[in-house]
Amino acid sequence: MFTILVVEDDPTMKEIIVGALEKWHFEGIAAIDFDHILQTFIDSKPQLVLLDINLPAFDGYFWCRKLREISKVPIIFISSRDTRMDKIMAMNMGGDDFIQKPIDMDILMAKINALLRRTYSYLDHELQVVEHRGAVLNLKDSRLIYDDCQIDLTKNEFRILYMLMTHAGEVLSRDKIMRALWEDESFVDDNTLTVNVVRLRKKLAEAGLESRIKTKKGQGYFLE
Template structure:
């Protein structure tokens, strides 16, 4: 593949996969298609895509299982696809590490817009921005999406990282869930405030609640990063 951003399209319906790829390639992306769960996991490891579009219902491993396997070794952004009428647990998908989801049938242009929005949120900050935040026992580096905690590196999926960085970038400032949803997921995201709660829960599971600084719940309002 070239130096263009790479997108892995995973769907057992070859017609849908080819259609998505066609639209993405018109927008300047390189694409690779996979038609079952095992092939998808293999391709993520081999081609290291910049984003994965992942159908929920797949032969072999379903979308949830693929997401779980991918998250063991990669923080690549994932947009899940689900057919209208299929059982789709959005909270479970988010807990497993999906970044966004769309319901079929969907407008292909909207999917392309979602792809652009997700990739745009992962672009490095411009030079001169404050890329590194430091607190006792905690360093958050936006340049390479790394978190050092008590001297050791921690793995954070992109959305968890961005939420942590944004809150830590504004210490003691209280944000509503709606504000965080807008800032981290963007206006294109169609979701509810449970999305924020799920990600805060996952961040807290990785950072000790005994530390001096952390994400605090402000009841009936939202969250802030502050001293406990």
């Protein structure tokens, strides 16, 4: 079953869309917290997003740009706006289609089915990110995204952060981390690990994440 995230501010319209999706045997998930759409997206792992332009706080264009930083999942804009510029902006921001309100549900379902067929018949757009307290690690390009900052990580920095994020709150020993950095019969020694952690902490600090990696004396590191 395909999961579709509905980002719509109008409660009545939201209910109508989710109901129509269920009739077509989709799982419709309605966004509730409009300040944390990205988190809702990560948690629900949808195969398609229906995104209104007029939203509280930040508009649909903003959230489309944020979604495109971590995923290529198809996005259909839904809006009462009908100007040529709105449609151009929607496409330029990364949208795949645009449907105007009032919505003809048969047309919307036809667009959804067509877009899902085109997308998932030959591509796998499964979400490949790890998230911790608003920081998103993109597994495809080894980049950390936090607010408006994008941090490029080296291979070892990425592996260290990936381990810490996937074991958040758990103390990982230095030995365990070093074993994960083993590659091409070249073992990363204790000093190399220290250097990489120092560099990683410096990059996190530049993005306002300076206190995330903690040291447990005599044991190892953990992510707070």
